[in-house]
Amino acid sequence: MDLSVELCGLRLKNPLMLASGILGSSMDVLERMASSGAAALVTKSISTAPREGYPGPTVISPMENVYINAMGLPNPGYREFFRGYRPSIQDVPVIPSVFGSTPEEFRTLAGAAEDAGAPAVELNLSCPHSVSGLRVPLISQSEELTASVVEAVRESCTLPVAVKLTPNVADVSSVALAAARAGASAVVAVNTLQAAEVDPYLERPVLGNMVGGLSGPALRPVALRKVLDIAAAFERAGVDVPVVGVGGICSGEDAARFILAGCTAVQVGTCLAEDPDAFRRIESELRHYMDEKGYSSPAEFRGNALRWLR
């Protein structure tokens, strides 16, 4: 059985990647994820200027399988970040996630990633917190803004570019197509779903930032729907850009669900907060699933669930 997949010109030993975010970006944490079997590591999003993040609480779990975060993009800024950056850890590629407010900022950040020897870059066009000065709260809520950022990065950077999309749209496939047509090497679906929780006794929102983004198992069916929409639209349009699934993936069967929906690889995030060694388990569960089904590679079942939507 061969679990390896090709994504953004990289050969990954299995389809399981660390999602941007939940665990921060310290090289120690990334090292642990590499040791526990992740095939690629995406860092916490990095911005041009350092950011402290929002006041606490920044992550809550108001009910089982639901997490809501509003970290507020805490990061040391790209200059400091790239000083300690390593392009790979134990032969596992480390892909910087970058976040800007304008195409020019994204260009600067992607350029810095390239100069630092990064194997690829992930553009976070879907941070769930408003950034002043934009027509829409999230860049990937607009086909035009999405295309303008991807084009700006493409013009000045030769790295493969993955584009992370928001689920907070009516029609995710139009935005995914805009990203692909502007030169994205992969689309990553999805970031967190806008959410909030209110304390009935304190009579106020619970998060320090008041509102945030939902992740964890409850996000999985939403993410799967978005992935199915994107994969079906890509197939119809003859667009050959890989889709990376993310949202509530906690088991080998979950990974299989996203591959069946058309994904080339999947990212694991929130699950690691409770099970930091989840990669090893998810990989063995995926092997078990493939063994039961008689598959010898992920390509053999990729997109099999899509035919039901034709």
Ligand code: RRO
């Ligand atoms: O830092 C955050 O609060 C955050 C980011 Br940048 C993001 O892209 N998605 C999210 O759920 N939280």
